Amino acid sequence: MDILDFSSLLTFNTVTVAIVVVLLILLVSQLLQWPANLPPGPTGYPVVGCIPLLRNRNILEVFRKFRAQYGDVFSLKIGPNLTVVINGTDALKEAFVKRGDEFSDRPGGFLSKNIFKNRGIGGTSGEHWKHTRTFSLSTLRNLGFGRRSLESRVQEEIAAYLDVIEKQNGKPYDMKEMTVLAISNIICSITFGNRFEYTDAKFKRLTSLIAENFRLNSVGSAVRSFPWVIYLPGDFFNVKKLVQNFTDIKDFVAEQIDEHRNTIGEDCQRDFIDAFLIQQKKHGEGDPIYDDMNVTASVMNLFIAGTDTTATSIRWAILYLILNKPIQDKLRKEIVRVVGTSRLPSLADKPEMPYFEAFITEVLRMGDIAPLSVPHGAKKDIRFRGMVIPKGSTLIPNLDSVMTDPELFENPDKFQPERFLGKDGKLNGKERDVLAFSLGRRVCLGESLARMELFLFMTSLVQRFEFLPESTDKLLSFDATLGVTRASKDYSCRAVKLV
Numbered sequence: 001m002d003i004l005d006f007s008s009l010l011t012f013n014t015v016t017v018a019i020v021v022v023l024l025i026l027l028v029s030q031l032l033q034w035p036a037n038l039p040p041g042p043t044g045y046p047v048v049g050c051i052p053l054l055r056n057r058n059i060l061e062v063f064r065k066f067r068a069q070y071g072d073v074f075s076l077k078i079g080p081n082l083t084v085v086i087n088g089t090d091a092l093k094e095a096f097v098k099r100g101d102e103f104s105d106r107p108g109g110f111l112s113k114n115i116f117k118n119r120g121i122g123g124t125s126g127e128h129w130k131h132t133r134t135f136s137l138s139t140l141r142n143l144g145f146g147r148r149s150l151e152s153r154v155q156e157e158i159a160a161y162l163d164v165i166e167k168q169n170g171k172p173y174d175m176k177e178m179t180v181l182a183i184s185n186i187i188c189s190i191t192f193g194n195r196f197e198y199t200d201a202k203f204k205r206l207t208s209l210i211a212e213n214f215r216l217n218s219v220g221s222a223v224r225s226f227p228w229v230i231y232l233p234g235d236f237f238n239v240k241k242l243v244q245n246f247t248d249i250k251d252f253v254a255e256q257i258d259e260h261r262n263t264i265g266e267d268c269q270r271d272f273i274d275a276f277l278i279q280q281k282k283h284g285e286g287d288p289i290y291d292d293m294n295v296t297a298s299v300m301n302l303f304i305a306g307t308d309t310t311a312t313s314i315r316w317a318i319l320y321l322i323l324n325k326p327i328q329d330k331l332r333k334e335i336v337r338v339v340g341t342s343r344l345p346s347l348a349d350k351p352e353m354p355y356f357e358a359f360i361t362e363v364l365r366m367g368d369i370a371p372l373s374v375p376h377g378a379k380k381d382i383r384f385r386g387m388v389i390p391k392g393s394t395l396i397p398n399l400d401s402v403m404t405d406p407e408l409f410e411n412p413d414k415f416q417p418e419r420f421l422g423k424d425g426k427l428n429g430k431e432r433d434v435l436a437f438s439l440g441r442r443v444c445l446g447e448s449l450a451r452m453e454l455f456l457f458m459t460s461l462v463q464r465f466e467f468l469p470e471s472t473d474k475l476l477s478f479d480a481t482l483g484v485t486r487a488s489k490d491y492s493c494r495a496v497k498l499v
């Protein structure tokens with residue numbers, strides 16, 4: 001070995017030792033910071049924590065194994081974030097309902113700070129969140145949320161949607177984009193006061209940005225754990241893309257708000273933006289509940305949350321129809337008996353259609369649309385079931401642990417709407433166990449709208465079309481992609497017109 005080789009070997013060894021020492025220091029200092037009675041969980045690796053155990057694997061499956069090993073409340077490091085995962089109906093109710101004052105904050109983070117400027121409904125905490133949520137909910141109720149007065153708007157959209165599907169003449173067609181556009185148009189008409197044509201290129205692009213961000217912003221993604229990678233050259237971790245997508249959505253919402261400001265009448269409130277602007281005029285720009293950024297962030301929250309979630313549920317519903325022909329026939333029988341074929345179904349028909357309700361509930365359960373909900377955060381040390389959840393921890397309400405619980409739902413892997421019906425054919429109360437919209441104070445703000453959309457869209461679709469697979473030799477799969485939502489893989493189907 002010559003002198004050069006020897007010195008480079010020495011340098012290599014020194015660097016290796018230095019790295020190992022730094023990692024050990026990090027690990028030990030991390031362990032020292034944690035209280036002794038932290039919820040149990042896997043150790044993970046220095047710096048990255050358990051990310052290697054989650055990446056490219058089925059996170060839901062990994063969390064099921066951790067629950068079996070460590071119990072209903074377990075903790076793990078995801079990057080630098082101590083994360084506590086809460087599983088099962090009992091622990092979820094105890095934390096998010098009974099002790100809602102301690103468990104209802106959001107963890108904040110890079111996107112809340114840099115994109116939403118700590119404003120809006122979805123990412124804020126404390127008094128600001130409470131006031132914004134209360135104001136938004138009461139405004140949305142006035143605009144018809146959960147009421148019959150919104151129904152005609154939804155039905156108008158459904159008529160346009162059915163038209164496009166009919167034009168495919170029963171040929172194989174991927175309904176994904178159409179469904180997203182139709183569902184998004186409903187929240188657009190509530191917030192912006194207008195809908196967009198399905199051919200509108202800008203609208204199509206915006207909804208695809210929302211879908212992309214739902215995919216990129218998942219548990220274990222770089223933006224949640226190491227947002228500083230945005231300052232590295234290139235965009236290997238897609239953080240720049242995610243930020244650019246949000247910025248484009250924000251610019252679009254800001255344009256809409258400007259347009260409203262220029263056209264608003266004296267006492268006439270056209271939509272959600274107008275309601276905010278009227279209050280802004282009363283309270284002054286200095287009030288953080290009604291300032292420009294809170295309007296922008298709240299509208300973004302509604303536009304984003306109201307677009308992808310219901311559309312994803314409808315895509316699961318159609319897939320389950322195609323793969324369960326007897327269930328599809330039974331649903332159609334119920335529609336024909338209650339509604340007939342000459343008019344569109346309406347909310348007034350709902351109490352007479354328990355099988356449809358059971359079907360939609362089963363889609364929400366097995367579709368497992370937002371399986372890990374949206375993260376909450378611990379604003380102070382929380383003592384819970386004899387353990388300590390340290391201040392600053394991220395809390396994950398694991399809704400998947402409920403949907404797949406064999407104690408609650410016999411044969412949970414089977415698609416079986418009947419599980420929600422009693423001997424009398426009416427709903428048996430078990431539908432309340434399906435926590436698709438989460439629970440407690442942060443329960444989905446759009447639940448009543450989503451339920452209305454699911455009922456009206458699905459009943460209208462089944463009334464008008466028979467759904468068949470693209471071809472008999474092409475197998476459809478129940479595989480899913482997990483982001484914020486759990487989305488089915490792309491698929492085409494044939495919608496054959498019946499009436």
Ligand code: HEM
Pocket residue numbers: 121122123133187301302305306307309310313369370373374375397436437438439441442443444445446447449450
């Ligand atoms: C099937 C459709 C939907 C599902 C499964 C769903 C599910 C959820 C879930 C799991 C959360 C998190 C709750 C938590 O933090 O524990 C949430 C929050 C939220 N959802 Fe939905 N959602 C749906 C549709 C909608 C619609 C249509 C809107 C639009 C109005 C909406 C607006 C929101 C908002 C604004 C929040 C944040 C609430 C807050 O932080 O206080 N969602 N949703």
